[in-house]
Amino acid sequence: MIxxxxxxxxxxxxxxxxxxxxxxxxxxxxxxRALMNVAAPAALAQFSLIxxxxxxxxxxxxxxxxxxxxxxxxxxxxxxLLYKISGVWGNHEGSMVLWVLILALFGSGVALFGNxxxxxxxxxxxxxxxxxxxxxLLFILASSNPFLRLSPPPIEGNGLNPLLQDPALAxxxxxxxxxxxxxxxxxxxxxxxxxDGKVDAAWAxxxxxxxxxxxxxxxxxxxxxxxxxxxxxxxxxxxxxxPVENASFMPWLVAAALLHSAVVVxxxxxLKVWTILLAILAFSLSLVGTFLxxxxxxxxxxxxxxxxxxGVFILMILTVFIGGALTLFAWRAPALKAGGxxxxxxxxxxxxxxxxxxxxxxxxxxxxxxxxxxxETLTDEKISVGPPYFNLTFGLIMxxxxxxxxxxxxxxxxRAEAWxxxxxxxxxxxxxxxxxxxxxxxxRRGPWLAPFGVALGLWLILGALVExxxxxxxxxxxxxxxxxxxxGLPRSSFGMTFAHAGLGVMIIGIFxxxxxxxxxxxxxxxxxxxxxxxxxxxxxxxxxxxxxxYTGDAGRFRVMDGNREVAVLASEKRRFQxxxxxxxxxxxxxxWSGDLYVVMGDRMNDGTRAMRIYxxxxxxxxxxxTLVMFLGGLISLTDRRFRVGVPRLARKPVAQAAE
Numbered sequence: 001m002i003x004x005x006x007x008x009x010x011x012x013x014x015x016x017x018x019x020x021x022x023x024x025x026x027x028x029x030x031x032x033r034a035l036m037n038v039a040a041p042a043a044l045a046q047f048s049l050i051x052x053x054x055x056x057x058x059x060x061x062x063x064x065x066x067x068x069x070x071x072x073x074x075x076x077x078x079x080x081l082l083y084k085i086s087g088v089w090g091n092h093e094g095s096m097v098l099w100v101l102i103l104a105l106f107g108s109g110v111a112l113f114g115n116x117x118x119x120x121x122x123x124x125x126x127x128x129x130x131x132x133x134x135x136x137l138l139f140i141l142a143s144s145n146p147f148l149r150l151s152p153p154p155i156e157g158n159g160l161n162p163l164l165q166d167p168a169l170a171x172x173x174x175x176x177x178x179x180x181x182x183x184x185x186x187x188x189x190x191x192x193x194x195x196d197g198k199v200d201a202a203w204a205x206x207x208x209x210x211x212x213x214x215x216x217x218x219x220x221x222x223x224x225x226x227x228x229x230x231x232x233x234x235x236x237x238x239x240x241x242x243p244v245e246n247a248s249f250m251p252w253l254v255a256a257a258l259l260h261s262a263v264v265v266x267x268x269x270x271l272k273v274w275t276i277l278l279a280i281l282a283f284s285l286s287l288v289g290t291f292l293x294x295x296x297x298x299x300x301x302x303x304x305x306x307x308x309x310x311g312v313f314i315l316m317i318l319t320v321f322i323g324g325a326l327t328l329f330a331w332r333a334p335a336l337k338a339g340g341x342x343x344x345x346x347x348x349x350x351x352x353x354x355x356x357x358x359x360x361x362x363x364x365x366x367x368x369x370x371x372x373x374x375x376e377t378l379t380d381e382k383i384s385v386g387p388p389y390f391n392l393t394f395g396l397i398m399x400x401x402x403x404x405x406x407x408x409x410x411x412x413x414x415r416a417e418a419w420x421x422x423x424x425x426x427x428x429x430x431x432x433x434x435x436x437x438x439x440x441x442x443x444r445r446g447p448w449l450a451p452f453g454v455a456l457g458l459w460l461i462l463g464a465l466v467e468x469x470x471x472x473x474x475x476x477x478x479x480x481x482x483x484x485x486x487x488g489l490p491r492s493s494f495g496m497t498f499a500h501a502g503l504g505v506m507i508i509g510i511f512x513x514x515x516x517x518x519x520x521x522x523x524x525x526x527x528x529x530x531x532x533x534x535x536x537x538x539x540x541x542x543x544x545x546x547x548x549x550y551t552g553d554a555g556r557f558r559v560m561d562g563n564r565e566v567a568v569l570a571s572e573k574r575r576f577q578x579x580x581x582x583x584x585x586x587x588x589x590x591x592w593s594g595d596l597y598v599v600m601g602d603r604m605n606d607g608t609r610a611m612r613i614y615x616x617x618x619x620x621x622x623x624x625x626t627l628v629m630f631l632g633g634l635i636s637l638t639d640r641r642f643r644v645g646v647p648r649l650a651r652k653p654v655a656q657a658a659e
Contacts, residue, residue, distance in 0.1 A: 003068055006056025007147035010097075013049035013104075014137040016042055020107075020130030024123035028195075036123035040111035043126050046133060047104035054101050057146050058088050067153035070094060070146040076159035076578065078549040086170035087160045092310070093146035095173060099290070100136050102174070102181045106210070107133065110185060117206060124192035125185070132184055135317050143310050159549065162576040162583045168228040176221030176248055180286040182214025183251060186258060187283035190276045191325060194332040199272040204265035207279065209637060211262065214282075215255040216633035222248050223626035234584040234599045236614040238513070238622055241390040246369040247289030250362050254282040257358040260351045268348055268413060270339035274355070280329060284322045285362075291318055292369075343415040350408035357401040364393040402456055402507065405500060406463020410470060424470055428462035453511020460504030464497045495636025499629050506625025512618035513594075523608040533615035535589075535596055536560040540568070542600070542609070550574045552582075555600040555609065559589055571600035595619050 020042035027035025057070070061084045066072040074091040075084060083090075089098040107129040114122050140146075163169075189207045193199045225245070230238045239245065258278040264271045291314045342348035368385045376382050406428065410421045432455050439451030469475070471493060472485035518533055526541035540556040552574035559566045569587030576583065587598035594617035601610030 002056050002059050003065070003147045003149070006053040007145070009049045009052040009056070010137060010141060010147075013046050013053065013100075014134060014141060016046040016049060017130045017134035017137055020046060021127050021134055024130075025127040028120045028123045028127070031120075033119060036119050039123040039126035039130075042130065043104070043107040043111040046130070047101075047108040050097070050101045050104045054088070054097055057094060057097060058085060061085065061088050064157065065153075066155070066157050067149055067151075068146070069148045069150050072150060072154050072157045074160050075157045076549060077156060078577065079160060079165070080548050082167065082170055083160055083165045086164070089173050090160050090164045093140070093144045095177075096136065096140050096144050097146055098174065099177055099181060100133055100140065102177050103129070103133050103136065103184060106182055106185050110188075110210075114206075121189075121192055121196060121203075124195055125188045128188035128191045129184060132188075132321065135320070139310075139313050139317065143313055156578065159576065159579055162550070162574065162579070162581050163232065165576075166228055166232050168224050169232070172221055172224040172228060175217050175224060179214050179216075179218030179221050179248070179255075180251065180289065182210060182217055183255060183279075183283040183286050185210035186214070186255075186279040187325070190279035191328065193276060194328050197332065197335050199265065199276060199336055201266045201269055204262045204275070207275075208259065208262045208266065211255060211258050211279075211282075212633055212637055215252065215259060216630050216637070218248060218252045218255060219626055219633065220630045222252060223623055223630075227623055230619075231586050231588055232583075234586055234612075236517075236519070236597055236599070236612065236616065238619065241368070241387050243369045243373075244293055246365050247292045250365055250369075251282050251285040251289065253358050253362040253365070254278060254285055257355040257362075258282050260354050264348050264351050265339070268340045268342065270342060270348055271352070271355075272336055272339050273333045276333065276336070277329060278355070278359075280322075280325045281359075284318075284325070285366075287318050287321060291315060340414070342413070345411070345418065346416045347408065347411040347413050349416075350404065350411050353404065354401060354408065357397060361394055361397040361401075364397060365390065368393070402460060402503075405460055405503070406466065409467045409496065425463065425466060428459065428466050431462060432459045447515040450511055450515035453515065454508050457504040457506070457508030457511065460507060461501045464500035464504070467500075468493070468497045491639040492636040495632045495634075495639070498632030498635060500632075502625045502628030502630075502632055504625070505621050505628055509618050509621030509623075509625060512621070513616045516617045518615040518617075520611075520613040522611055522613075523604055523606075524611045525608045530613060532596060532613055533594065533617075534561065535566065535615075537596070537598070537613065539609075539611070545572065547574065550576045553600075555587075557587055557598050559596060569596070569598050571598050573600060590620060592620065593617065 020039060023042070024036050024039035027033070027038070057068075059065075060068050060071050061075055062081070064071065064075060064077045064084070066075075070091065070093050074094070075087045079087065088094045107126060110117075110122070110125055110129065114125070117125070186207050189203065189210070193203055222245075225248070226238045229240070230236075258275065261271050261275040261278055265275050291311070368389050372383050372385055406425060407421050410424055435458055436451050436455035439454060440448070443450060471489060472482045474482050520530060520532060522530070524530070524539040526539055528539045530537045536559075538558040538560070540558055542553045542555040545552055545554040552572050554570050554572045557569040557571070559569060567589050569589055570585075571587035572585035574583050574585060575581070584599060584601075587600075589596040594615055597614040597616055599612040601612060603609055
């Protein structure tokens with residue numbers, strides 16, 4: 001009965017979403033306040049109904065109700081509770097319910113916290129949100145219903161993909177979906193602005209917090225997926241330019257451009273048309289990512305759907321929303337009033353360069369991701385576009401952007417000069433150059449790219465600190481005055497410092513691990529030793545082991561640093577029930593200097609084990625940097641200007657107005 005309640009709640013949610021779409025939009029066109037006021041309660045009602053459906057599905061997973069086909073296909077009674085819960089979204093049908101749940105959550109957020117929005121704008125934004133919700137709810141009910149019953153019900157389920165039974169991946173999809181779906185709010189604001197024909201500083205002020213929240217969730221979601229791939233898949237890397245990885249990275253790049261572009265609209269009333277286009281493209285790329293993962297065109301651990309009919313349905317959704325939005329943009333954008341003028345050498349000019357480079361980098365990733373699929377569709381010819389293409393093209397595009405990032409915030413609005421910026425950054429440049437020289441001397445045999453990469457990351461960190469020091473006039477006034485300025489800075493300033501510095505930390509980690517990595521592939525038997533990055537590793541042998549829903553073998557490795565035992569690592573080969581699928585668990589010793597990474601492979605004919613042992617220097621800085629970037633966004637989001645938006649104009653008292 002609970003499952004039927006969830007199914008019925010989805011049907012009611014679809015009806016509510018249609019009301020949310022049609023009624024407020026018609027009311028805004030006719031100027032009917034009563035009809036426009038339907039938007040907010042409809043958004044809240046839709047969210048409540050999808051919550052009921054989501055928890056009905058979760059109840060079926062927690063109680064192992066195998067009468068539901070979705071639970072039977074993706075769960076098992078022996079699974080730990082965490083993976084029963086995460087199994088709700090570890091499959092196509094459940095993940096789509098989570099998708100519409102987060103979409104409705106953002107819509108209800110606009111309904112609850114958008115009271116200072118003009119009623120027409122708010123009703124149109126919520127109407128567009130309702131149309132997106134209606135499209136995906138229809139998709140779920142028509143082709144991806146998670147509440148289908150089996151008769152007779154099976155006694156036991158098939159279990160969840162063992163690779164997905166991991167704590168990091170349990171939380172990775174919700175964060176990633178929050179980023180994907182959060183960009184729908186910026187999209188809805190853009191469509192509402194095109195219909196209304198008005199984009200101003202107030203509009204940008206309302207768009208920025210929603211875009212920032214989406215960017216934050218994408219940042220942490222991508223980082224969690226990268227961390228999972230690093231320690232779960234046993235390949236020793238953190239990023240492979242997989243099409244599914246790229247599907248989340250592309251909207252992240254455009255969302256970053258949108259954040260910077262919206263600042264220009266807010267501060268200088270410029271780049272309005274461009275910002276509208278970025279808002280459309282950011283969510284469009286989220287929809288493209290949804291298509292890639294859900295349509296079955298990709299083979300990946302992330303790609304759930306294999307039914308071509310579902311892919312056609314999602315492709316139709318893409319055509320309607322992306323095609324419709326771009327058509328509306330082409331029609332209405334020329335009517336938007338031009339904003340303020342600025343010189344090429346200005347903060348606005350710097351942000352334009354930022355936007356162009358981010359978008360060109362996104363285009364390079366887009367081409368490399370979709371070209372093989374398009375070529376295979378048109379000619380049946382299969383090609384592979386791998387890391388060499390992406391590393392070269394993306395790296396060359398991003399290099400000038402990373403070099404210019406510290407200078408951008410030091411430029412003045414409207415018109416600026418280069419020499420004052422150079423004067424402010426000379427100390428950071430000198431320290432960066434000195435570090436690069438020291439590293440080149442220390443690593444005179446190569447690789448030559450490593451010192452440059454570390455210096456580039458340090459340049460970003462020091463540049464962020466210089467910008468903060470300039471804001472508080474450090475060393476140019478008294479300590480008391482600088483402290484007073486620091487306390488008076490808006491939180492968004494600290495957020496920007498954290499975000500840019502976090503990017504620098506991540507760059508150092510990426511260059512260090514990709515250039516200084518140490519790798520050993522060999523066969524070992526009990527008692528064999530290996531020296532790795534100053535550690536002595538001894539293979540102690542293996543023993544059978546048993547888990548909640550798996551059996552396997554665990555190999556143990558003693559790690560010595562000189563005469564001191566540092567750790568005993570375990571790498572496991574697991575066989576999951578009931579599928580019999582095997583996975584490899586990595587033995588990992590983490591330190592700030594780097595990770596010792598041990599993978600036990602297959603047993604050889606002579607009784608030895610194939611081993612892959614890596615030392616990944618400074619690799620933890622990659623995820624530390626993304627965490628700092630996320631915290632920077634969170635700090636900015638707490639800025640009072642983001643929380644309250646633009647206040648309403650105070651109404652004059654009736655008596656005063658009568659006078």
